[in-house]
Amino acid sequence: MIPAKFDYARPQSADEAVRLLADAGPEAKVLAGGQSLLPILRLRLSFPELLIDVGAIEQLRGVREEDGTLVVGALTTHHDLVRAPLVRLHAGLLAQAAATVADPAVRHRGTLGGSLAHADPAGDLPAVCLTLDAQLVALGPAGYRTIPAAEFFVDYLTTALRPDELLTEIRIPTLDGWGFHYEKFHRTAQAWAVVGVAAAVRRDGAGRGAIAEARIGLANMGARPMRAHLTETALAGAEPTAAAVGRAATMAAEGAHPPTDLSGSAEYREHLARVLTGRAVLAAAGAD
CATH class of the missing domain: 3.30.390.50 (CO dehydrogenase flavoprotein, C-terminal domain)
Structure with a gap:
């Protein structure tokens, strides 16, 4: 099927994306890898007036370590989770689960942040981040706030993210020595x-x-x-x-x-x- 008509924006920074979200209100949707959102749009189960493509925001990509915490950008793909040495070293469960997501084509496009924000209870990575006691960082007009994974998933396809907030990174305490x-x-x-x-x-x-x-x-x-x-x-x-x-x-x-x-x-x-x-x-x- 063909999606309903919508406007399209491609911000170059997280701050610009948040401004677009704040201006558009709940009628906007964020496009990350698109592996969850695009099927919903094609089936006309969602009718956003504005699609905000965050794929050009490089600050949302990558993996780093900070004081015993693994920090994963929301746009980091499943494929990169599988291959990233820091993920495999400090959060091997995340790398292992990411390798089971769908197929290689989906893993190359799908993102960790997109999977978590979509909040499908059948998804692999929400359950993994819950197990790892992850902290999810969101940026809104008032600045950054951190949401524990235990509070982030509210209901079916529903999260604690506000309409004007963008998920920017996932912070995972390292579990060195754990199986x-x-x-x-x-x-x-x-x-x-x-x-x-x-x-x-x-x-x-x-x-x-x-x-x-x-x-x-x-x-x-x-x-x-x-x-x-x-x-x-x-x-x-x-x-x-x-x-x-x-x-x-x-x-x-x-x-x-x-x-x-x-x-x-x-x-x-x-x-x-x-x-x-x-x-x-x-x-x-x-x-x-």
């Missing part, structure tokens, strides 16, 4: 995850003892990504064995409200969440 694994079930390589599980695990005894701490994020288990807090609590102090992890994983779907659709029922997704959580935690813990 990680991203596990998902999907029908085809290009399809959204039926269920995805992001796990990060820290073990005692220089990585050889019991599980000291675990973080688990779930994708497509409700209207927004969620943490499996009961399983995280149950894993603290547990041995990284199939039996112990399996017991904790039985609580992974507690509090979730998964959808029923053509890919599976809510009950099926709850089963997948338990099974995939067990696999992801064991892999993150380095269990044999």
Whole structure:
């Protein structure tokens, strides 16, 4: 289908983009990589009066490290996340999950900021950033503000971003010494995850003892990504064995409200969440 008519702007700076957003109000949409927005426009599920293409704003690209924090520009592509040495060193879970997004064509165009701002609960990277306790930085007319990932995802395709704010960067505390694994079930390589599980695990005894701490994020288990807090609590102090992890994983779907659709029922997704959580935690813990 052909999108509805809209005006187009291509700002050269983040400040210029924010001015355009403030002037246009809620009738404007930001175009980053376009891998989520363009299909919605073609289906006429969105009718923006102004499309603001931020692709020329170089300050929104790249990866750097600042005082134990990994700083990722919102326009950094999935492909660059996979290849960036700093991401692989300090946030390997993000690199691993980005490598599973759709196909190479989408990974070369899609951006981290675009994926997070789109806030599809079936997306891989929102659940990963939630697991990593990321902080999302937005620029608005009043300046910058930082939004914890736990507060950023509000509802289905809805975030805490205001209509006049632009997501500029994602700040991730480095998890050096943690194991990680991203596990998902999907029908085809290009399809959204039926269920995805992001796990990060820290073990005692220089990585050889019991599980000291675990973080688990779930994708497509409700209207927004969620943490499996009961399983995280149950894993603290547990041995990284199939039996112990399996017991904790039985609580992974507690509090979730998964959808029923053509890919599976809510009950099926709850089963997948338990099974995939067990696999992801064991892999993150380095269990044999």
